[in-house]
Amino acid sequence: MSEIQITPSNIRQFGEPDGAVFCLITNPDILDKFDVVESEGYAGFQIIPFTSEDTFEDLLDSRIPEKAHVLVVSPFAFFKSPPQDRLGAQRKLIAMACNSTPTDFETIKHFLGVLERTDPDAQQAFADRFFDIGSEAEYLRIVDPVNGTEARFDHQDESYFWSEQAGPIGSGEQQLAPPGEISVLPLRIMDFDDELNLAVNGTIALQGYPILHNGAPSYTRADQARLHKKLATMENTPVIATVADGVVEKIDVPGKEAQDAADVLNAMFETDSRYRKVWELGFAINTTLTMFPGNVAMNETFGGNGGTLHFGLGLTPYTQYHLDIICPNTSVLTNKDETLIAGLAPRKPGTGMSRNRNAGCACLEG
Numbered sequence: 001m002s003e004i005q006i007t008p009s010n011i012r013q014f015g016e017p018d019g020a021v022f023c024l025i026t027n028p029d030i031l032d033k034f035d036v037v038e039s040e041g042y043a044g045f046q047i048i049p050f051t052s053e054d055t056f057e058d059l060l061d062s063r064i065p066e067k068a069h070v071l072v073v074s075p076f077a078f079f080k081s082p083p084q085d086r087l088g089a090q091r092k093l094i095a096m097a098c099n100s101t102p103t104d105f106e107t108i109k110h111f112l113g114v115l116e117r118t119d120p121d122a123q124q125a126f127a128d129r130f131f132d133i134g135s136e137a138e139y140l141r142i143v144d145p146v147n148g149t150e151a152r153f154d155h156q157d158e159s160y161f162w163s164e165q166a167g168p169i170g171s172g173e174q175q176l177a178p179p180g181e182i183s184v185l186p187l188r189i190m191d192f193d194d195e196l197n198l199a200v201n202g203t204i205a206l207q208g209y210p211i212l213h214n215g216a217p218s219y220t221r222a223d224q225a226r227l228h229k230k231l232a233t234m235e236n237t238p239v240i241a242t243v244a245d246g247v248v249e250k251i252d253v254p255g256k257e258a259q260d261a262a263d264v265l266n267a268m269f270e271t272d273s274r275y276r277k278v279w280e281l282g283f284a285i286n287t288t289l290t291m292f293p294g295n296v297a298m299n300e301t302f303g304g305n306g307g308t309l310h311f312g313l314g315l316t317p318y319t320q321y322h323l324d325i326i327c328p329n330t331s332v333l334t335n336k337d338e339t340l341i342a343g344l345a346p347r348k349p350g351t352g353m354s355r356n357r358n359a360g361c362a363c364l365e366g
Contacts, residue, residue, distance in 0.1 A: 009039035014069045017041030027076040052077040075103040093174035100213035101297040114178040124167030137334035144205040146329045151202030180286025180301035197246035207238035209326040215316030228295040230260035280312030
């Protein structure tokens with residue numbers, strides 16, 4: 001008996017059906033858990049099994065129609081976003097980020113609900129304001145007034161790669177689910193270069209909710225859970241990081257409650273120095289998302305009431321893990337008039353930062 005009904009027309013990111021075939025790609029173990037409800041305007045639907053032996057590009061060639069709205073829910077098999085030119089001009093793809101952390105069926109059900117509640121037009125307006133205001137600022141101030149930290153981010157470097165996961169999906173486009181993130185890296189995801197960095201300087205308070213994504217190197221779920229449990233001690237007590245040119249030089253622990261988190265971070269720094277680099281700043285803007293307890297990748301787009309910032313350390317598949325730390329106390333302000341760039345205050349239009357829409361995140365794991 002199915003446990004989740006999926007109504008394609010409720011996923012507003014896809015837009016009008018326009019005669020497309022709705023395709024649910026999921027793992028054989030949970031194939032019978034889903035029931036797809038026929039929706040007006042769709043030519044039909046398919047539920048297609050996907051295993052760790054399959055490649056998504058093979059499914060594009062053999063199973064998925066040329067005109068399709070595709071939802072991937074694959075907790076038990078690694079999903080890699082296809083190159084944009086392989087997706088096809090008439091397909092639209094949404095992939096739930098549910099393999100890089102343990103994801104059970106209740107978690108999937110929760111975030112499918114988040115996906116349906118997310119208003120793509122409201123997110124697009126949020127993203128438009130973000131880029132308009134950010135483009136006019138000389139630099140951004142990253143401030144945590146609760147913990148008394150401040151860092152400067154010189155965000156106008158033309159080499160930075162800004163990725164936008166928000167708003168409606170156009171034909172031939174793809175997006176992670178639940179949507180709602182604007183992220184910046186010092187490089188395109190596939191162009192790893194240890195010499196590149198984000199120009200972040202000052203102190204940042206790592207206090208909030210860690211997400212520990214697995215990478216391609218060998219790991220165990222038990223180790224992932226053990227490390228996450230220790231990192232989660234920063235939820236109520238901060239770890240203060242001193243950052244120079246995007247590299248963490250040292251960390252301090254004002255309260256002993258977060259000592260376990262600091263110890264894990266120091267161990268990661270010692271094992272692989274690449275963890276010291278802040279590879280990603282993620283501006284999460286999904287304000288309809290309610291946090292799901294535990295180490296859950298799909299919490300990454302949690303935007304609170306007006307947007308939240310998370311810091312990304314490590315870059316999978318190159319490092320064993322990618323660590324995102326969601327920091328609700330942190331505000332991002334422009335230097336010009338101290339506009340809260342991730343907030344909901346009125347913003348004036350401008351021009352500037354180059355925007356990219358794709359299904360990639362700071363890591364390549366799905």
